[in-house]
Amino acid sequence: MTVLTGKRWLVPLVFLLGSRPTVIFAEPSVQVNVLNFQLTCDLVQCRTPVLEIHENTGIDSNSIEYVFRAPPGTTLDDAHTTGVEVDGSGDTHYVRALGAGQSWLKCNWLAKARLGGDNGLAKGYCWIGIKK
Numbered sequence: 001m002t003v004l005t006g007k008r009w010l011v012p013l014v015f016l017l018g019s020r021p022t023v024i025f026a027e028p029s030v031q032v033n034v035l036n037f038q039l040t041c042d043l044v045q046c047r048t049p050v051l052e053i054h055e056n057t058g059i060d061s062n063s064i065e066y067v068f069r070a071p072p073g074t075t076l077d078d079a080h081t082t083g084v085e086v087d088g089s090g091d092t093h094y095v096r097a098l099g100a101g102q103s104w105l106k107c108n109w110l111a112k113a114r115l116g117g118d119n120g121l122a123k124g125y126c127w128i129g130i131k132k
Contacts (some may be wrong), residue, residue: 001119001122006045006057009090013077022091028077030072030112035072035087037049037066037068037105038068038069038071039068039069039071039105040072041074041130043082043130044129044130045074045080045128045129045130046070046071046074046076046105046126046127046128047070047125047126047127047132048066048068048107048125048126048127049051049089049125050086050123050125051095051109051123051124051125052083052087052108052109052121052122053065053109053120053121053122053123054111054112054119054121055090055111055112055120055121056113056119056120057113058111058113058114058115058117058119059113059117060112060113061091061108061110061111062112062120063108063109063112064104064108064109064110065107065108066106066107067094067100067104067106068105068106068107069104069106070102070103070104070105072079073117075102075103075130075131076100076101076102076103076105076128076130077127077128077129077130077131078099078100078101078102078128079129080128080129081097081100081105081109081126081127081128081129082126082127083095083096083097083107083124083125083126084124084125084126084127085122085123085124086123086124086125087121087122087123087124088111088121088122088123088124089114089119089120089121089122090111090112090114090117090118090119090120090121091112091114091117091118091120091124092111092112092114092120093110093112093120093121094096094108094109094110094111094122095107095108095109095122095123095124095125095126096108096109096126097111097126097128099126101130105126105128107125107126108120109124110122110131
């Protein structure tokens with residue numbers, strides 16, 4: 001009994017803390033960016049825009065994959081695709097055409113920083129031929 005008598009003040013404190021409304025701190029909303037990239041075509045080929053991604057933490061990598069639709073009336077030649085990197089640095093960096101069909105092209109940009117060294121950078125574009 002002596003122990004309970006000496007700590008009687010705990011019961012009201014626990015009740016007070018437990019009955020209090022909880023304050024919830026909402027995280028700020030995440031900014032949404034809508035990517036609406038399109039292929040630019042001539043009579044022979046279609047190209048993606050030149051995109052540039054960075055990895056500046058020195059320990060990780062950044063990557064983006066994007067699927068481009070063919071413009072109306074254009075049939076793509078899925079046998080003739082490639083990625084072209086015009087600038088890059090860091091540990092691993094590339095621009096690659098990952099896949100294609102007659103109406104789509106999937107491209108991937110990857111930039112990985114060198115541990116304790118260069119930041120990652122990948123800048124370039126993908127292209128695909130047009131079927132005649």
